[in-house]
Amino acid sequence: MSTTNPPLSSATTLVKDYNLQRQPLEYRAMKSIFLTGMTWAMAILASVPLFSVIYMLVIKGGTRINWETLTALPPAGFEMGGGFGNAIIGTLVMVVIASAISVPFGTLAAVYLGVFDPNSRTATLSRFLAKTLTGFPSILAGVFVYSILVIKFGYSALAGGISLAVLMLPTVVLAAEEAMRQVPQRMKDAAYGMGCTRSQVIWKVVLPTGMPGILTGVMLAVAGAAGESAPLLFTALFSNYYISEVMEPTASLSILIYNFSAMPFDNQIELAWTASLVLVLIVLIFNILARLLGRAKV
Amino acid sequence: MKFLPSLKVAAIAACLSAAMVTSSTAFADEVKLTGSGASFPFPIYSKWFKDFSAAHSDIRVDYQSKGSGAGIQDFTNKTVDFAASDAAMSDEELAKAGNKAILLPMTAGEVVLVYNLDGVSDLKLPRDVYPEIFAGKITKWNDPKIAAANPDAKLPDQAITVVTRADSSGTSFVFTSHLAAISDDFKKAVGEGNKSPSWPATDKFVKAPKNDGIAATIKQTPGSIGYVEYGFAKLSGWKSIAQLENKAGKYVPAGAESGAAALASTDFPTGKLPSSEVPDLRAWATDPAGEAAYPIASYTWMIFYPEQDAAKAKALREVVEYGLTTGQKSADELGYIPLPEKVVAKVREVSQMIK
Amino acid sequence: MASNPFQQAVSAGSVTKPPSRGDYSSDTLFRSVAYGSAFLIIILMAYILWEIGGQALPAMQKYGFGFITGIGWNPGKEEFGILPEIWGTLYSSLLALLIGGVFGISIAIFLTQDFIEARLAVVFRTIVELLAAIPSVVYGLWGIYILIPALRPIANFLHEHLGFIPFFGSELSGPGMAPAALVLAIMILPTVAAISVDAFRRIPYKVKEAAFGMGTTRWEAILKVMLPTASSGILAALVLGFGRALGETMALAMLIGNVDQISLSIFSPANTLASLLASNFPEAGTLEVQSLMYAAMALLVITLLVNVAGLAIQQYTVRKFEGKK
Numbered sequence: 001m002s003t004t005n006p007p008l009s010s011a012t013t014l015v016k017d018y019n020l021q022r023q024p025l026e027y028r029a030m031k032s033i034f035l036t037g038m039t040w041a042m043a044i045l046a047s048v049p050l051f052s053v054i055y056m057l058v059i060k061g062g063t064r065i066n067w068e069t070l071t072a073l074p075p076a077g078f079e080m081g082g083g084f085g086n087a088i089i090g091t092l093v094m095v096v097i098a099s100a101i102s103v104p105f106g107t108l109a110a111v112y113l114g115v116f117d118p119n120s121r122t123a124t125l126s127r128f129l130a131k132t133l134t135g136f137p138s139i140l141a142g143v144f145v146y147s148i149l150v151i152k153f154g155y156s157a158l159a160g161g162i163s164l165a166v167l168m169l170p171t172v173v174l175a176a177e178e179a180m181r182q183v184p185q186r187m188k189d190a191a192y193g194m195g196c197t198r199s200q201v202i203w204k205v206v207l208p209t210g211m212p213g214i215l216t217g218v219m220l221a222v223a224g225a226a227g228e229s230a231p232l233l234f235t236a237l238f239s240n241y242y243i244s245e246v247m248e249p250t251a252s253l254s255i256l257i258y259n260f261s262a263m264p265f266d267n268q269i270e271l272a273w274t275a276s277l278v279l280v281l282i283v284l285i286f287n288i289l290a291r292l293l294g295r296a297k298v
Numbered sequence: 299m300k301f302l303p304s305l306k307v308a309a310i311a312a313c314l315s316a317a318m319v320t321s322s323t324a325f326a327d328e329v330k331l332t333g334s335g336a337s338f339p340f341p342i343y344s345k346w347f348k349d350f351s352a353a354h355s356d357i358r359v360d361y362q363s364k365g366s367g368a369g370i371q372d373f374t375n376k377t378v379d380f381a382a383s384d385a386a387m388s389d390e391e392l393a394k395a396g397n398k399a400i401l402l403p404m405t406a407g408e409v410v411l412v413y414n415l416d417g418v419s420d421l422k423l424p425r426d427v428y429p430e431i432f433a434g435k436i437t438k439w440n441d442p443k444i445a446a447a448n449p450d451a452k453l454p455d456q457a458i459t460v461v462t463r464a465d466s467s468g469t470s471f472v473f474t475s476h477l478a479a480i481s482d483d484f485k486k487a488v489g490e491g492n493k494s495p496s497w498p499a500t501d502k503f504v505k506a507p508k509n510d511g512i513a514a515t516i517k518q519t520p521g522s523i524g525y526v527e528y529g530f531a532k533l534s535g536w537k538s539i540a541q542l543e544n545k546a547g548k549y550v551p552a553g554a555e556s557g558a559a560a561l562a563s564t565d566f567p568t569g570k571l572p573s574s575e576v577p578d579l580r581a582w583a584t585d586p587a588g589e590a591a592y593p594i595a596s597y598t599w600m601i602f603y604p605e606q607d608a609a610k611a612k613a614l615r616e617v618v619e620y621g622l623t624t625g626q627k628s629a630d631e632l633g634y635i636p637l638p639e640k641v642v643a644k645v646r647e648v649s650q651m652i653k
Numbered sequence: 654m655a656s657n658p659f660q661q662a663v664s665a666g667s668v669t670k671p672p673s674r675g676d677y678s679s680d681t682l683f684r685s686v687a688y689g690s691a692f693l694i695i696i697l698m699a700y701i702l703w704e705i706g707g708q709a710l711p712a713m714q715k716y717g718f719g720f721i722t723g724i725g726w727n728p729g730k731e732e733f734g735i736l737p738e739i740w741g742t743l744y745s746s747l748l749a750l751l752i753g754g755v756f757g758i759s760i761a762i763f764l765t766q767d768f769i770e771a772r773l774a775v776v777f778r779t780i781v782e783l784l785a786a787i788p789s790v791v792y793g794l795w796g797i798y799i800l801i802p803a804l805r806p807i808a809n810f811l812h813e814h815l816g817f818i819p820f821f822g823s824e825l826s827g828p829g830m831a832p833a834a835l836v837l838a839i840m841i842l843p844t845v846a847a848i849s850v851d852a853f854r855r856i857p858y859k860v861k862e863a864a865f866g867m868g869t870t871r872w873e874a875i876l877k878v879m880l881p882t883a884s885s886g887i888l889a890a891l892v893l894g895f896g897r898a899l900g901e902t903m904a905l906a907m908l909i910g911n912v913d914q915i916s917l918s919i920f921s922p923a924n925t926l927a928s929l930l931a932s933n934f935p936e937a938g939t940l941e942v943q944s945l946m947y948a949a950m951a952l953l954v955i956t957l958l959v960n961v962a963g964l965a966i967q968q969y970t971v972r973k974f975e976g977k978k
Contacts, residue, residue: 032870036768043763046756049839050784053795057787077345077632108690116687126691128960129698134896135956136701137927139934140949144701147708151375155332166697171893173694175848178889182855197672197680213851220785220844220893227788230902230931237334238362240348249332249360254788259363261790262510263341264533276791283786287779365935394939459826464911464928466728466936489730493936496727504827504922505911507932514797519827 054280061277064270070278074240074256080267084275086242090157090251091279093243094236095226097161098168103218106172110214111202113173114180115188127177133170141166142231150235157243157250160236167228168221175217179210215290223283229254253279329613331359335369335382336468337508338527339405339598342632343382346625350617357613366468367493373399373601379610381601384468385493386580389572397573398604400652401580402645403597404621406561406635408528408552409473410594411540414516415439418451418538425543425593429481431458431523433488434498439521447543454521457502461515461524464505466494472596473525479584480545480593491584528552529633544593545585556592557635563587566644576604577648595635602652611653618649702953709946720947725913726929728937733944735951737913741923742955745830745909746898748919749837753898754891756838757845761887764846765853766875778850785843793907796836801825801908804832808920822918828910831919836904841894848893852886853879884970892963899956902931926952 023029068083075082109130113123145163153159183206191201207214229252237249238259253275260272333343340363347359366383373381374395386401411428413421423431424447430436436443440453463470475491477484488495497503506515509530516522523540531539531552541549550556564583571578583595600621602614622642629636637645672680712720716733723734760781764774808825815821825831856879864874880887910922911932926948934945 028870028873032872035872035876039759039763039768042756042759043768046760046842049800049835050781050842052799053784053787053792053839054780056795056799057791076348077341077628079345079348105690105693108687109694112684112687112691116684122688122691122695126694128964130694131892131896131960131963132953132956133694133698134893135899135952135959136896137900137902137930137949137952139902139927139931140701140705143934144704147704148700150377154377169694169697170896171844174889174893175851178848178886179851179855182852182886184857195671197676199680199683200672200676202683213855216782216847216851219782220847223782223786223843224897227786229788229790233362233364233368233935237332237360239332239360240344240351241358241360248330249362254790255362257788257790259340261794262337262508264510264530265341276788279788280783280786284779284783287782367936367938368934391938461827464906465932468936489727492728494726494728494933494941496725496730499725499912499914501823501826501912501914501921503912505932506828507906507911511797511907514794515827518797518802522827 057273057277057280060270061273061275064274065277069271069274073242074251074260075267075271076240078265078267082267082271084251084253084256084271084278086239087251087253087256087275088278088282090236090239090243091226091253091282093246094157094160094164094232094250094252095222097158097246098164098225099218099222101162101165102168102172102221106169106217107176107207107214110173110176110180111206114177115202115206116198118181130170130173133166134174136167136170137230138167138228139230139234142234145231146234153247155235155237155249156247157236158246160232160250160252163231163235164225164228167231168225171221171224172214172217175220176210176214179213179217180206182213183209219283219287219290222286226279226283227254229258233258329357329609331357331379331610331613331617333359333361333369333380333382333600334364334372334378335361335601336366336384336598337363338384338407338468339382339634341529341533342405342625342629342634345628345632346621347617349624350620354616357616359613359617365466367466370395370601373603376603379606380603380614382598383601384596384598385471386597386599387601392572392574397571399571399574400576400602400604400648401571401578401599402602402618402649403579403581403637403641404600404618404645405626405629405637406557406595406597407633408557408560408592408595408635409469409476409525410528410531410552411523411525411542412513412516412531412536413523413538413540414520415454415538416520418448418453421451421538421540422447422549423540423542425480425545425547428540428542429477429484432460432462432477432497433481433484434460434500434503435483435487437502456521459519459522460497460503461512461519461522462495462497462503462505463512463525464507467508468493468596468598469509469525469527470495473594475582475584476594527633528557532633542593544589544591545587546589546591548589550590550592552592554630554635556590557595558638559588560586560591560593560595561597561635561641562638563591566641574604576651577644579644579648602649604651605653608653614652615649618652619646622646622649702950705946705949705953708943709950710943712940712943712947713950716944716947720944721951724915726933728933728941731940733941733947734913735926735929735948737915738924738926738929738948739951739955740915741830741909742899742925742927742952744923745834745837745905745925746895748830748834749841749898750891750895751838752834753838753841753894754845757842757890757894758849758887760842760846761849761853762875762879764850766871766879778847781843782847783843784839785847789840789901789903790907792836792840793904796832796904796908797828800835801827801832804835812920819917820919823916823921825920826922828908829920829922830909830916833905833909833923833925834919836908837898837901840901840904841897844897845890845894848890849883849887852883852890855886856882881973885967888963888967888970892960895959895963896956899952899959900927902927906931926955 071085072083141163149159191205238255239249239251257272260268343361369381372378471493474495478490506512509526512524563586564581566581567578626636811821864878906928912922
């Protein structure tokens with residue numbers, strides 16, 4: 001072994017003096033550990049009310065979930081038993097109507113706002129108005145549809161669905177637009193390079209890639225709309241019987257909860273809690289179905 | 299195409315709805331009646347209508363509570379077959395409806411004061427005390443006037459938190475009409491009978507929506523007092539209901555007898571509704587006389603069109619008849635006041651005008 | 654007559670080719686439908702403004718600007734003023750946005766930056782999104798039965814010891830600004846968290862890997878790289894959350910106390926425009942309905958102004974984080 005080593009390059013000399021292992025007591029590492037701790041603390045703190053609400057729902061509503069509750073008609077006065085089968089069907093019908101209106105229109109509008117012509121005057125104005133519509137009080141959506149539809153055609157599930165669609169639209173539009181804008185430009189360029197028209201780029205590249213974001217928007221909108229009671233008071237009213245046609249007053253879970261929670265009868269208060277739980281479960285099922293069916297194929 | 303799944307769901311739902319429409323041919327000949335309005339009589343009306351519809355296979359009646367004002371709006375816009383209101387209809391509202399309305403009192407109820415005061419049961423509030431509490435003049439529980447009426451009670455040195463209705467309501471109207479009738483102080487401070495009274499705007503006056511909102515707030519707030527409907531208080535099992543001093547100086551608890559005594563002291567006006575042939579059945583018991591009368595009681599009305607489809611008119615007359623006969627039997631257990639006999643006869647007579 | 658293999662492939666459709674006539678027409682159709690949908694939003698808004706503005710016009714003519722600065726809602730005396738409601742709306746929504754926004758974004762970071770196992774994160778995220786489905790009535794009831802009693806001891810402690818700070822200046826006698834703002838924050842948390850989670854998940858891996866490759870700590874990567882990249886999505890989340898807070902009716906009506914007063918203290922009762930509408934509309938007579946529509950127009954204008962401010966903030970952050978465009 002030679003006693004004199006060949007001169008090492010400066011880089012390795014410098015490296016020898018530094019310890020590359022993680023030093024937890026270094027300032028930057030401590031900052032990171034502190035922030036991680038804060039995040040855990042905030043997540044736990046935020047979970048407390050979240051789980052408290054769910055816990056209250058499950059405890060108070062869980063006892064009445066059985067076949068009778070899900071299929072029978074609402075009880076009145078001192079009656080025992082009963083259920084809210086008609087309300088479940090009513091909510092489903094109105095949410096489907098609302099989604100059938102707001103999802104296509106909202107996604108198409110978002111396509112225009114996010115991809116086709118984001119900086120045009122129409123797009124800027126439309127985007128701004130959609131943001132303003134997010135703050136639209138739910139009762140006003142009901143009053144608005146009341147004055148244009150109900151006065152002429154009477155209370156109906158259709159009017160209820162339309163008022164819910166008005167409430168769902170801004171969420172769908174804004175979430176979908178955001179999702180589509182974030183699709184990497186190179187993917188769109190590659191599609192153009194292969195000779196696609198703009199619509200083909202949207203259908204085959206942008207929409208599938210942005211699907212998770214669009215679905216999140218749709219799910220949030222559906223969840224919010226399913227729980228709204230104020231607009232339905234002015235558009236779909238309520239019925240104690242199963243729905244037989246779309247143009248008549250319809251029961252819904254949210255109005256049932258609104259009615260029964262104000263009653264002094266224990267039976268009905270219990271049913272109100274169970275209805276809230278059932279509503280959340282329905283949205284959960286939709287959520288899972290949508291995530292399964294709409295996975296992004298990237 | 300990624301829309302396919304949601305299209306499938308929409309298609310399935312559409313098929314379901316179509317199936318329900320076609321399977322509902324059995325209901326094609328049914329007469330369907332829809333009504334909306336006051337929330338006060340909602341428990342008893344929903345019971346009446348459910349029992350009535352079960353007994354009559356060709357008539358179906360539905361009622362939704364959204365507030366007397368909204369019910370009157372619906373009536374004026376002809377979007378319902380009948381409406382209900384705790385405050386009947388004022389002359390202006392009748393004019394807006396073209397003066398084509400039949401007002402029938404169908405049942406009645408009382409307003410009670412519930413409170414949350416640890417260790418104090420049977421609170422007695424004299425005639426000159428409870429309006430002052432709601433006018434914001436008496437602010438502490440151990441005020442000498444309250445103590446004088448309740449010598450045995452241990453009243454704490456605590457501020458009174460007054461809970462009132464956040465939403466406009468016929469119950470507020472009845473309550474404030476009564477308070478304004480017996481106390482000039484109240485009339486000056488808050489005003490006449492009003493569905494949406496302007497309560498004093500201090501930290502000690504809070505509002506909650508609907509009866510259950512007030513009840514829940516009072517339950518959670520020590521040292522509070524508020525007003526709810528008697529039926530609601532009775533059925534929720536409220537123990538701490540204040541006893542009020544009536545015009546004759548007696549402390550009367552709320553109930554069917556005291557309510558009936560209060561109604562017996564009022565007569566209907568003898569005239570007709572403005573510009574109409576329909577007798578005027580709007581009567582108010584703002585300060586009932588009589589030893590056994592409870593101070594705060596009021597009718598609640600159903601509002602009908604004088605002219606409509608013959609089949610509907612017949613069904614509506616049957617509904618009214620049911621309410622006046624079988625219906626009155628369930629009034630007491632639900633916390634309402636059964637109508638006095640002479641009132642039943644009068645209402646039956648006027649209901650024949652529903653054509 | 655294609656003996657040329659390329660021609661054969663093209664006519665067989667197995668190689669890319671320029672758009673056909675049919676492709677062009679369906680493209681034009683699709684684009685016009687998309688444009689129409691975007692335009693529909695403008696038309697819808699205009700229709701809404703026309704309907705509601707039309708009903709509000711008599712009240713606007715009668716009360717003029719004094720309506721905005723007046724205090725007290727009195728249908729009996731026909732005196733209406735919405736200044737306390739405007740204050741209450743802005744105060745409660747800003748508080749809710751502050752609390753809900755901070756917690757929502759931190760939950761989004763928690764769920765997407767490898768703090769917990771991926772499957773657990775999916776479960777947690779689904780639960781958070783479910784909270785958006787709970788009806789506001791239930792939130793109101795939870796607030797009355799669980800939150801207010803839990804809050805009362807803390808509120809009294811703060812009032813006794815720190816009562817000189819105007820924020821804690823009064824006693825919590827039940828419903829008030831604090832419970833309302835807290836419940837609002839919980840209601841907008843799912844919206845903010847869900848959309849922020851999406852914003853974070855869209856960031857390509859290479860960005861994160863590049864940051865780590867340069868030797869940043871985990872939090873330096875999050876704060877200096879991930880957050881700015883996701884900023885447009887997070888801003889969209891905050892806009893949606895704030896909008897929901899402004900328009901929330903039922904839960905606030907049960908928790909805010911509905912008293913027409915202006916106060917800095919978070920423990921006094923207040924009122925908001927949306928709950929004023931919900932509480933008074935069902936029983937309103939003609940003049941009151943017109944005044945309520947006037948109040949609704951005021952709410953729309955406030956939302957508009959807030960969004961203008963939001964746009965300005967957005968321009969600033971975009972320029973700062975993504976470079977001048």
